[in-house]
Amino acid sequence: MTNAIGMIFGNLNSSALQGLDPNRPIGTVPFGGRYRLLDFALSSMVNSGIHTVGLITPQQYRPMLDHLGAGRDWSLDRKSGGLFFLPGVIHSLNHTVHFSLQDIAVNIDFLEKDCAKNIIISSSDQVFNLDFRPVLEEHEQAQADITLVYNQSVHPPEGSDRIYLRMNAHKKVTAMSKSKEVAGLQSPWNYFIDILIIRRELLLQMLRGYGSIGTIELSEVIAHHLDIINVQGYFCGGYVGRIRSVQDYFLNNMALLQEEVRRDLFINTRPIRTKIRDNPPTKYGKQAQVKNSLISSGCTLEGKVENTILSRGVVIEEGCEVRNCIIMSKCVIGKHSVLENLIMDKFVEINEGSVLKGQPNKLMVIPKKAVI
Numbered sequence: 001m002t003n004a005i006g007m008i009f010g011n012l013n014s015s016a017l018q019g020l021d022p023n024r025p026i027g028t029v030p031f032g033g034r035y036r037l038l039d040f041a042l043s044s045m046v047n048s049g050i051h052t053v054g055l056i057t058p059q060q061y062r063p064m065l066d067h068l069g070a071g072r073d074w075s076l077d078r079k080s081g082g083l084f085f086l087p088g089v090i091h092s093l094n095h096t097v098h099f100s101l102q103d104i105a106v107n108i109d110f111l112e113k114d115c116a117k118n119i120i121i122s123s124s125d126q127v128f129n130l131d132f133r134p135v136l137e138e139h140e141q142a143q144a145d146i147t148l149v150y151n152q153s154v155h156p157p158e159g160s161d162r163i164y165l166r167m168n169a170h171k172k173v174t175a176m177s178k179s180k181e182v183a184g185l186q187s188p189w190n191y192f193i194d195i196l197i198i199r200r201e202l203l204l205q206m207l208r209g210y211g212s213i214g215t216i217e218l219s220e221v222i223a224h225h226l227d228i229i230n231v232q233g234y235f236c237g238g239y240v241g242r243i244r245s246v247q248d249y250f251l252n253n254m255a256l257l258q259e260e261v262r263r264d265l266f267i268n269t270r271p272i273r274t275k276i277r278d279n280p281p282t283k284y285g286k287q288a289q290v291k292n293s294l295i296s297s298g299c300t301l302e303g304k305v306e307n308t309i310l311s312r313g314v315v316i317e318e319g320c321e322v323r324n325c326i327i328m329s330k331c332v333i334g335k336h337s338v339l340e341n342l343i344m345d346k347f348v349e350i351n352e353g354s355v356l357k358g359q360p361n362k363l364m365v366i367p368k369k370a371v372i
Contacts (some may be wrong), residue, residue, distance in 0.1 A: 003116055003118060004050055004116055004117070004118040004119070004120050004132070004136055004197070005050060005052040005053070005054070005081075005114055005116040005118075005119060005120070005200075006045040006050045006052045006053040006054065006119075006120045006121075006208070006267045007046075007053070007055075007056065007086075007104070007110075007119055007120070007121045007122075008027075008038060008041050008042060008054070008055050008062060008115065008121075008122050008123075008124050008188055009052065009056050009088075009098075009099060009103065009121070009122070009123050010025055010027040010038055010055045010056055010057055010058065010088075010123065010124040010126060011025065011056050011057055011058035011088035011103065012025065012026045012058075012123070013126055014135060016050065017029065017243075017246050017249055017365075018246055018365060018366065020367070020368070021313065023060045023063075024063050025057070025058045025061070025064060025124070026064060026125045026243065027064065027124030027125065027332055028063040028064055028067055028356060029243070029249070030308065030311055030328050030329070031127060031243075031252075031253060031307050031348075032127075032253060032256050032294065033163050033294050033295070033296040033311045034274060034296050034297075034311065034312065035272060035274045036067055036274065036275075037124055037125055037126070037127065037243060038055075038064075038124040038234070039127075039130055039157060039272055039273060039274045040126065040127045040129065040265075040272055041054075041122040041123070041124055041126070041127070041195075042068075042074055042123075042273070043074065043271065043272045043273045044128065044129060044130045044131070044132065044270070045122070045132065045196065046074045046075060046076065046273065047121060047131070047269075047270040048130075048131055048132035048133050048354055049133065050081065050113060050120065050132065051075075051076070051078060051080070051081040051082070051323075052081035052116070052287065053076060053082075053083055053084070053086070053259065054072075054084045054085075054086045054107065054110045055068070055083065055085055055086060055089075055124075055180065056086045056088045056103050056107065057086065057087060057105075058088060061085065063292070064085070064327065065085070067275050068081065068083065068128070068275075069275075070082075070272065071083030073274065073275050073276055073311070074273050081342050084110060086097070086103075086106075086107040086110055087106065087107070088100075088106075089102045089106060090101045097162070098123065098194060098217050098218070098219060099121060099123075099194075099217055099218040099219060099321070100215055100216070100217060100218075100320070101206065101207060101210050101213070101216050101217070101218055101221065102212070102213075102215065102216075104203070104207060105207045105212070105289045107235055108207055111200060111203065111207075112204070114200070115209070116200055117200060118136065118139065118197050118198065118199060118200060119197070119198050119199075119200050120136075120195075120196075120197050121133055121196050121197075121198065121218070121329070122194065122195045123194040123195070123242075125242060125243045125244065126193065126194060126195075126240055126241060126242045126243065127239075127240070127252055127265060128193070128195075128236070128239065128240040128241070128265070128341075129238065129239075129264065129265050129266070129267055129272060130195065130236060130238065131268055131270060132197075132365070135147060135149060135197060135234050136197060138232070138234055139197050139232065139234070142170075142171070142230070142232045142259050143230060143322040144197075144230050144231065144232040144256065145198070145199050145202050145229040145230045145231065146196060146197065146198045146202070146222055146229065146230075146231045146232070146234045147196060147197040147198075147231075147233070147234050147292040148165060148173060148176075148192050148195075148196050148197040148222075148231060148232070148233055148234070149192070149193055149196060149233075149234050149236050150165050150191060150192050150193060150233050150234070150235060150236065151190075151191060151193050151235070151237070151240055152188045152189065152190055152191075152235065152237075153188060153189050153191065155365045158299075161178060161244075162178065162191050162192070163176055163177070163178055163191065163219055164176070164177055164178070164189060164190060164191050164192075165191065165192055165233055165274070166190070166235070167190065167191045167233045171223060171232050171233045171234075172230065172231065172232060172233075173226060173231040173232065173233050174194070174226065175226070176219065176222065176226065177223070177224040178278075179190070182283070190233065192219070193236060193240050193242070194238075194242070195236075196218075196371070203231070206218070206221050213351065227240040238264045239255070239261050239264035239265055241255060246363055246365060247361070247363070248325075249343070250309065250326065250343060250363055253309050253326050254300045254307070254324075255301075256294060256309065257292055257293070257294065257307065257309075275348050277297075277312060279296075279297035279312055279313065280298055280299030281297060281298075282296070282297060282298065282299040282300070282301065283299070283300045283301070284301050285300070285301060285302035287302055287303065287318055288301040288302055288303065288304075289300075289303075289305070289306075290304075290306075291303045291305070291307070292306060293305050293306065293307060293308045293309065293310065294308075294309045294310070295310050296310055296311050296313075296314075297312055297314060298312045298313040299312070299314045299315070299316070300314075300315045300316070301316050302316060302317050302318040302319075302320070303316045303318055303319055303320030303321060303322065303333070304320065304321045304322065305322045305323075306323045306324075307323055307324045308322050308324065308325045308326070308327065309325075309326045309327070310327050311328045311331075311346075311354050312327050312329050312330075312331070313329065313330045313331040314327050314328075314329070314331050314332075314333075315331070315332045315333065316333045316367075317332075317333060317334055317335040317337075317352075318335055318336075318337070319335050319336035319337075320333050320334075320335065320336065320337050320338070321337075321338045321339070321340075322337070322338075322339045322340075323340045324340055324341045324360070325339050325340065325341070325342050325343070325344065326342075326343045326344065327339075327344045327348075328344060328345050328346040328348075329346045329347070330346055330347050331344050331346065331347065331348045331349070331350070332348075332349050333350045333351050334349075334351045334352035334353070334354065335351065335352045336352060336353050337350050337351075337352065337353060337354045337355070337356075338354075338355045338356070338357070338358055339356050339357075340356070340357040340358065341355075341357060341358035341359055341360055341363055341364065342356055342357075342363060342364035343363055343364070343365045343366070344365075344366040345365075345366060345367055345368035345369075345371060346368050346369070346370070346371075347368060347369045348366050348369065348370050348371075348372070349370075349371045349372070350372050351371070354372055355370070
């Protein structure tokens, strides 16, 4: 896909995920046992033939560098194109700012030195698997200036920052609003999923006109110019899970235990790529019992595990009972412990005989390197 380059906003922090490492950009939060959240946007671009991707980074960018390196696992360690780390402005660590024009403006050289016709922009706090080739094809056929990717729901999606779209019979966007009433919508709701295609020259024009204005968002500028630019909608239809809270994080992880969700996200012809680690297979002891769970490599299991996602290298000793949990890498659960409805960050040690139980609507979050 030589007529498009990618840009991923990776400078949203994980402060909304209370208890998880606040210095970790949300794009590097582990997901599904072996992935990071930004793997989904990055893999979707690479699988669609995009070989130049700019990643807007936060002030604490070390976890991104640790995970991505030179982009080898995504085939982005290239002589032409490749993975570019772009510094973001500090204010965009505010999790409510989407696609800040200032973040793009400070990296205008990235756009000016490339001759691609279109820019594909995505957030890094979502899980999805999207082929951008048909999106770009419709974008070109409609001679669109901008194409907004949307999904549809018979129930209003959660989150006051959702942007709802109204479109005519030709999928031209006629209204954008965070208020369903202002947008003039009725069920089913069409809502923007923070993925778009924009003409590179149009984006450069917007930067020259608005790039110096505080924290103005790209979506605000688009909404103000719907009458003079051609903005089209593209229906995604597949599974898209956005992570904006602890509950979001837990529910979207647990959704992976459903076969239809895994089928939507993990497609043989469009694999989700991640950093490769050489771990031995998981060891199952004689007393191990595993039901409806995702188990990563390198684990040692001697107890009962149900409706749970385990990252690499987790140790669950004999007599343990673990239900409805997300446990990240290298955690050790001592003998005869009982864990239920919790999220455990990396390198946690749980002493023998501990009982830790959260509630389905009020999850317990154990911070990184805790000893309990």
